[in-house]
Amino acid sequence: MVQYNFKKITVVPPGKDIVDVILSCTQRQTPTVVHKGYAISRIRQFYMCKVRYSQQNFCEKLSTIIDEFPQLDDIHPLYGDLFHVLYNKDHYKLALGQINTTRNTIAKISKDFLRLLKCGKSLYQCKRLKEAALGRMCTVVKKISPSLVYLEQIRQHMARLPSIDPNTRTVLICGYPNVGKSSFMNKVIRADVDVQPYAFTTKSLFVGHTDYKFLRYQVIDTPGILDRPFEDRNIIEMCSIAALAHLRAAVLFFLDISESCRYSIAQQAALFHSIKSLFMNKPLVIVCNKTDLQPLEGLSENDMKLVMEMKAEAMKTVTQAGGPNEEGVLLTMSTLTDDGVMAVKNAACERLLEHRVDVKMKSKKMMNCLNRFHDAVPKPRDNEERSVCIPLAVLEARVNAAAKEKKLEKDLENENGGAGVYSASLKKHYILANDEWKEDTLPEILDGHNVADFLDPDIKVRCEELEREEGLRLEEQAAEDAFQIDGHELTQEQKAILAQIRKKEALLIQEHRMKRTAESRPIVPRKFDKDRKFTSNRMGRQLSSMGVDPSSAMDRARNQSRGRKRESSVSRAAADSDDMEIDGLQSNKKLRLTSRFRSRSRAPKEVIPGEGFKDSEQKKKAIKKAKTATRNRNKDARRGEADRIIPTLKPKHLFSGKRTLGDKQAIRSARHWIWLVIFCNQTFVLAFFAILLGPTT
Structure with a gap:
């Protein structure tokens, strides 16, 4: 069936837009550099390419318009009459005819000027012929602007027509x-x-x-x-x-x-x-x-x-x-x-x-088909009525075949009351020793065994024995828990001794943890310093040779190597004190106050003793180099997969000028030949003068 969908027709641009688009395409898609030193054949090809490309684009645009709009003689008469009623089909045909004439005119202009360009004698003449050809094409297209506007209005109205x-x-x-x-x-x-x-x-x-x-x-x-x-x-x-x-x-x-x-x-x-x-x-x-x-x-x-x-x-x-x-x-x-x-x-x-x-x-087609068929009907020879006779063997075979056929669930459902009455049994396909067991109530299964097979008649007596045994175990556990020291039944002296014991135990645990941490965290990993070349003594000797006091730097390195933490000062102060508090350790606020002090503010480029810098200028350069070294790394670390990235703000293929017909290698080869010719000419001149002057030179 034919379906007309006029919504797919391409938008008809005005004449000025067609001219601007095609001239822009001609400038971008064809070579743009030509020199006076080129051979005349090359110059002719350069401008003939521009004329031919413009003509092809103009004809393609106009052909698209002509082909997409329907031809009134080819569509259904309903749409033909609707077009005549709504738009006046004479005006519609005239508009399409003007576009077709323009297309043929542009092709003729291109043909004439290409023939003239083949006989062009100079760069100036070829350029003037190209401008004349493109100018005449643009003038012809601008003359049909009213027809293009009329067709665009028709296209908009056709898009609103129903699809019948x-x-x-x-x-x-x-x-x-x-x-x-x-x-x-x-x-x-x-x-x-x-x-x-x-x-x-x-x-x-x-x-x-x-x-x-x-x-x-x-x-x-x-x-x-x-x-x-x-x-x-x-x-x-x-x-x-x-x-x-x-x-x-x-x-x-x-x-x-x-x-x-x-x-x-x-x-x-x-x-x-x-x-x-x-x-x-x-x-x-x-x-x-x-x-x-x-x-x-x-x-x-x-x-x-x-x-x-x-x-x-x-x-x-x-x-x-x-x-x-x-x-x-x-x-x-x-x-x-x-x-x-x-x-x-x-x-x-x-x-x-x-x-x-x-x-x-x-x-006629149906009659041709019916003529091929012949329905043969036998004529009765007498008035007797003869019923259908089926042999007995055939009937028995049919009954046996029906008995052997397996009934489907649909057939059983129809025989037993239909949907909503009949319920299919899910147990009839169970493989059991006796078919009568299929509809029995299933016993509970535990660990793959039937519970009913292992039922004990004295199970109640055994459960009571287990409950008594569990009660005895609970009493023994309660007695053991009561034996532990909870502090409620001790005297004041016993409570003080217990508190000192627990406090000493906590201090020993803290010292052990600090010792283990300090031993396992050296300044330089041992796998990189097996010969113990990177030591604080060696650092002190190098700083002394540079004229810097190394004492502060060495003390700082040693303090860091011990892994000193905030808790170490607390444990050391608690270990040195003779009076041990009974109520427990000091509060966390007091510990923080005793373990650190407020650092005074300094300028970032101020040299601190022990940092290893000679003066502030040297520190300034070091900070600058450090920032430069980590800039790209930090940038990559902050950049995520969803971030918008513009790696190159000015791509070369968009912002660099177009090259001539030769490539880079050809240009480089040409330069080499030019220098070779100049060198050969200089050598020839020197040899010529040497021959003229002779032995006097």
């Missing part, structure tokens, strides 16, 4: 304005069509989809049509006329029998008779809407006569269309109460389906 499939199953709704067409659409499709209490709310074709008998149907809501001459109808009405004329669909003609649409039944009947020629060979259903305001039986005789005349005309249309019956031609409906809405939809879809089947059956 002219060959699929279609239900078409038509009638006077405000008779309930859009309200019916909202009931039968999933979309939301705008419904208002005034005429011409729907200004264009609106497409929706519905389902009937598992088939998809296309429902089209058309704008309202007024009963007036063809040439007086506006663009909105002509959209409906084009859809009625070119779509093979089931037509629903809506009739407002309550006359609340401000049009009488006589006016609506006159519209029906004026456009009935558009209903030929199509299933037609007359829908009397708004029966909640006015029932069909309550109409006057004149109005009922008009309705019956329309029904008679609809029956003629059904007969011409080859419909199988004439029922359902006149239906009543109310979109307010949903009375008869689904009946109207089903009737229209059913009549359309029958009509399409009947048309296919009458087609």
Whole structure:
């Protein structure tokens, strides 16, 4: 099936934008450097390349526009008429024709100037010819700017057109304005069509989809049509006329029998008779809407006569269309109460389906297929009735085969009451010694053994013995816990002695930990200083030779090598004191106060004795070198995977000038040859003068 999707058409740029883009591409994509020293053939090729490249780009742009816009002679007549109604197809063809003429003109200009460039005699002449060629191309493109603007407006409007499939199953709704067409659409499709209490709310074709008998149907809501001459109808009405004329669909003609649409039944009947020629060979259903305001039986005789005349005309249309019956031609409906809405939809879809089947059956292709088949029917030779006779052996074979067939769970479910009644047994496939055991209640299993197999009849007596044994063990554990010293039953002297013992134990543990830490943390790892070359004595000798007092530096190194911590001063002060506190150690605040002092603030470049610097200048240089050495490392450490990185702010391929037709190696080779020629010429001149002067020199 053909599907038209005009949303894929490329945007049509103005003429000035086309010229700017192509000239920019020509400058960037072709060589840009030419010298007077080049051979004339090379100069000609240089400018011919620019002219040829510009012509190709212009033709490509214009060809894209021509190819993407639809040709009115190649598309469905529905869209051809819509184009004529909405845009005037003559103007549309003229705009595309101007673009096609411009494309051919540009190709001709390029051909003429390329022929002239082949005979160019100088750089200046070739350059002027190139400028003239590009100038004429740009002038021709700028002249069609109004056509390009017109085509861009058409493209924007075409993108808003509905995508209609002219060959699929279609239900078409038509009638006077405000008779309930859009309200019916909202009931039968999933979309939301705008419904208002005034005429011409729907200004264009609106497409929706519905389902009937598992088939998809296309429902089209058309704008309202007024009963007036063809040439007086506006663009909105002509959209409906084009859809009625070119779509093979089931037509629903809506009739407002309550006359609340401000049009009488006589006016609506006159519209029906004026456009009935558009209903030929199509299933037609007359829908009397708004029966909640006015029932069909309550109409006057004149109005009922008009309705019956329309029904008679609809029956003629059904007969011409080859419909199988004439029922359902006149239906009543109310979109307010949903009375008869689904009946109207089903009737229209059913009549359309029958009509399409009947048309296919009458087609030449179907008749060719039917002519190939022959249905042979035997003729009876007498009046006796002969029943079917199946041999007994065949029946027995069928019964045995049915008995051997394995029943499925679905068959068992159907035999035992169906879903919700029958419950499939999960135990019937158990492999047991006796099939009767399958439905038994399963005993509890522990560690892979059946508990029931190991049941002891005296289990209660044994449990009581275990409980008594557990009680005895709990009593023994309580007695052992009561024997430990908790301090509640001691005298004051015993409590003081116990506190001194615990305090001494804590001090011994701290000294052991500090000794172990100091021994295991040397200044230089032993694996790098096996010969003990990096020692404090050697550092002192080097500092003395430089004229620096090494005492402070050596003391500082020794203090660091001992691994002195804050707790060491505390333990040493506690060990030296004779009076040991009974209540425990001092508070943490006091320990921190005794273990450190407030350091005075210094300038970062001020030399401190023991740092190993001669003066502040030397320290300043050392700090600067340290920062420089760690800059890249710190930068890499701070940089994460999600950080935005611009390694090069000015890439060379974007900011450096373009080279000539030769590459770097060719330029370097040319320079070598030039210097070689100069050197050879100098040598030749010296030899010439030596020959002229002779032995006098």
